[in-house]
Amino acid sequence: MEAKITATETWRRKHRLLHAGATRHPFIRGIRDGNIDISAFKTWLGQDYMFVRAFVPFVASVLTKAWKGSNDSDNDVEVILGGMAALNDEISWFKREASKWGVQLSNIAPQKANQEYCRFLESLTSPEVEYTVAIVAFWVIETVYQESFAHCLEDGSKTPPELKETCQRWGNEGFGEYCNSLGKIVDRQLEKASDDVISKAEATFLQVLEYEVDFWNMSNGGT
Numbered sequence: 493m494e495a496k497i498t499a500t501e502t503w504r505r506k507h508r509l510l511h512a513g514a515t516r517h518p519f520i521r522g523i524r525d526g527n528i529d530i531s532a533f534k535t536w537l538g539q540d541y542m543f544v545r546a547f548v549p550f551v552a553s554v555l556t557k558a559w560k561g562s563n564d565s566d567n568d569v570e571v572i573l574g575g576m577a578a579l580n581d582e583i584s585w586f587k588r589e590a591s592k593w594g595v596q597l598s599n600i601a602p603q604k605a606n607q608e609y610c611r612f613l614e615s616l617t618s619p620e621v622e623y624t625v626a627i628v629a630f631w632v633i634e635t636v637y638q639e640s641f642a643h644c645l646e647d648g649s650k651t652p653p654e655l656k657e658t659c660q661r662w663g664n665e666g667f668g669e670y671c672n673s674l675g676k677i678v679d680r681q682l683e684k685a686s687d688d689v690i691s692k693a694e695a696t697f698l699q700v701l702e703y704e705v706d707f708w709n710m711s712n713g714g715t
């Protein structure tokens with residue numbers, strides 16, 4: 493008997509070009525091929541620190557929605573809480589990494605693509621946004637980083653040694669398992685969602701992928 497294809501897998505296949513645009517971006521290919529421009533890496537580092545700070549209240553809102561709106565709220569809250577704990581470490585890591593590379597975090601202003609992405613996250617914190625839609629956004633955001641940075645650690649990659657720790661942060665197996673847990677929550681939610689919520693959730697999936705592409709473009713010198 494053939495295994496049933498999940499909703500998340502269906503979306504990934506249906507939108508594979510955009511998905512690959514986000515997870516195999518030239519910025520990531522540059523790390524993997526060992527020819528990344530270090531100034532692009534430093535731009536990404538500073539901008540991503542700003543992004544992560546704005547990501548925390550978004551994740552807190554997903555946690556609240558899970559607590560109120562999930563029929564397996566104990567499991568969901570624990571998975572999301574694990575993500576929040578990882579974000580706490582991530583913020584400390586950004587500070588250490590920035591000082592290692594001489595990036596002054598206090599002097600950084602978010603660029604346009606970053607501001608727009610953070611505004612989008614803020615719009616998803618509204619109580620009117622369904623849990624299913626918010627958890628889809630959360631899952632894609634985390635999974636894009638997991639798949640992108642894991643690609644830089646695969647056999648045959650020429651990732652510079654000084655960037656390996658960055659790739660490990662999101663490319664490690666534990667982070668992969670956490671993303672799979674988020675994907676399972678998404679699939680469970682989508683199975684019982686109305687057509688209207690499913691359409692909104694798919695539109696959110698696409699929006700996140702587009703914001704992620706713009707974010708990498710910004711690090712490579714775009715706006």
Ligand SMILES: Cc1ncc(CN)c(N)n1
Pocket residue numbers: 540543544633634636637704707
């Ligand atoms: C832009 C972006 N997207 C995703 C992640 C992973 N939390 C991140 N740190 N930054």
